[in-house]
Amino acid sequence: MxxxxxxxxxxxxxxxxxxxxxxxxxxxxxxxxxxxxxxxxxxxxxxxxxxxxxxxxxxxxxxxxxxxxxxxxxxxxxxxxxxxxxxxxxxxxxxxxxxxxxxxxxxxxxxxxxxxxxxxxxxxxxxxxxxxxxxxxxxxxxxxxxxxxxxxxxxxxxxxxxxxxxxxxxxxxxxxxxxVEKDLLGKKIVVTAGPTIEPLDPVRYISNHSSGKMGYSIAKEAHARGADVVLISGPTVLDAPEGVEIVRVNTTEEMFNSVGEFFDTCDCLIKSAAPLDYKPENVSPIKIKKDDKENDELDIKFIRNPDIAAYYGNRKNKQIMVGFAAETNNIFEYASEKLKKKNFDFIVANDVTETGAGFQSDTNIVTIIDNNGNLEKYPIMSKKEVAKIILDRVSLLIKSKA
CATH class of the missing domain: 3.40.50.1950 (Flavin prenyltransferase-like)
Structure with a gap:
């Protein structure tokens, strides 16, 4: 280096x-x-x-x-x-x-x-x-x-x-x-990272396995390249990157609202977070207690959360939007569908069942698909290296729109 x-x-x-x-x-x-x-x-x-x-x-x-x-x-x-x-x-x-x-x-x-x-x-x-x-x-x-x-x-x-x-x-x-070349100097990059959580009661919540490592790596790299970076992060155990403005959120709705605060003035939104698609329709104000009956069951009705990527992707003007698709099967089919539906400029897809490509890993194995249908596969590499590849593409797209 x-x-x-x-x-x-x-x-x-x-x-x-x-x-x-x-x-x-x-x-x-x-x-x-x-x-x-x-x-x-x-x-x-x-x-x-x-x-x-x-x-x-x-x-x-x-x-x-x-x-x-x-x-x-x-x-x-x-x-x-x-x-x-x-x-x-x-x-x-x-x-x-x-x-x-x-x-x-x-x-x-x-x-x-x-x-x-x-x-x-x-x-x-x-x-x-x-x-x-x-x-x-x-x-x-x-x-x-x-x-x-x-x-x-x-x-x-x-x-x-x-x-x-x-x-x-x-x-x-x-x-x-x-x-590092300061090719993003003067540009504002918003990055979402990590999971979101949705409470069931004052004690319990649902979430997912996202660690936030990919999004934090992107935020660090964007800052190194001169960008003004806002990192909107769900709950993680990661330290805030030096020089990056961090906004901490818990729920998908909080993340949705935080993106809205910065979207109009940003040059690029990178949606690397894994927000929950659903939330409980009702949150119990007190701890849910189990029944002593042998066949006791707990039924919870879930409703849709706001779709952050779709909402802002279909309202973008000058912004570059980058999406992520963490899948377990039909990777390219699902990622391509998501790319079009959410109006991304390109999408980063991976199979989270592959060794070295999961949520908690320091490495990733990705395929990038752009909105012209071009597809490029990459071998296993550190998430820092993946961040460089993503931001190389972002830099070129921003220059092409200048």
Missing amino acids: LKGKNILLGVTGGIAVYKAADLVSKLRKQHANIDVIMTEGATKFVTPLTFQTMAENFVHTEMFGTVNHFDVEHISLAQKADAVLIAPATANTIGKIAGGICDNLLTTVVMATKAKVIFAPAMNTQMYNNSIVQENINKLKNLGYEFIKPGVGLLACGDYGEGKMAEPNDIVEYLINHF
Whole structure:
């Protein structure tokens, strides 16, 4: 994902340096080229040899060290970088850069580079929340520097709170997203995800097996590509994607109404949720109790829920609409029928009985059918990869309507 990208990693003096070594390993697995600058403080925690081994590159530590190449080191490093990542970023280094101080190789390179500079702060909670540190962070943000929000948890000092350096996997994902083409910049994408639930009484409800993973992957990818994303989510256990506006709903009617709030102003509606088609005609105000009779039965009458996709699909104007068809048989027949009935631009169909294509899976096996009858089958792949394919098509359709 990062093949051919030159990442300059600045490592500063904090206990989270051990995470930075793991970060280098993960970046190398994405085929990035890594140059490392360590401050003097960083070398007190981990030796330069560790990073040199992991990065497979010379590690730079001194402003006025031995000349290894006939060039001005801080300038050549600054010019080579496609992105500068400072992880961990201490309060000291953040403050120096905010104040324009260039008293070591890292701060000097930052002053000389035209590449995007990204900080992953790591420090004690009280330091992170200190008004001076926050003022420095806000100053740098206003100047176009970017920050990866630290995590919350037990810190090395024993305190509990905000200040843990973001996890290496999250930092790698942030970098990958940084280099993604912003082909949806300025576009508004609404994504529905997850199941809906319909109550039977104050204790029980009916639902389905949808996990929301597909919709959340689409929302993340759309945000990475520059879109203004609204994620309308039924109940899931997934974390809200960073940078995405999330609207949480329970019932199909709530999802229907929420889509209506954003539909007129959106460029694309992606209906990846699995809303329930039916709901109980009557919801008991008290818990339904079983009868002690041996042949006791419970009869519940169900009525139709609003059909979100059909309603908005037949009222669309400029909007692109993408549907999903999770089926167990007659996959292409049912998906094609749904495509026409609900006026989708294309539909993503899958057989949920296939291994690797079910609701709870991290992978999917899909076939995409467009409204011209064209059909394209895809092999098993991650839902993130499926999201990319879907949004590639959305991007092309939006451009064709511009």
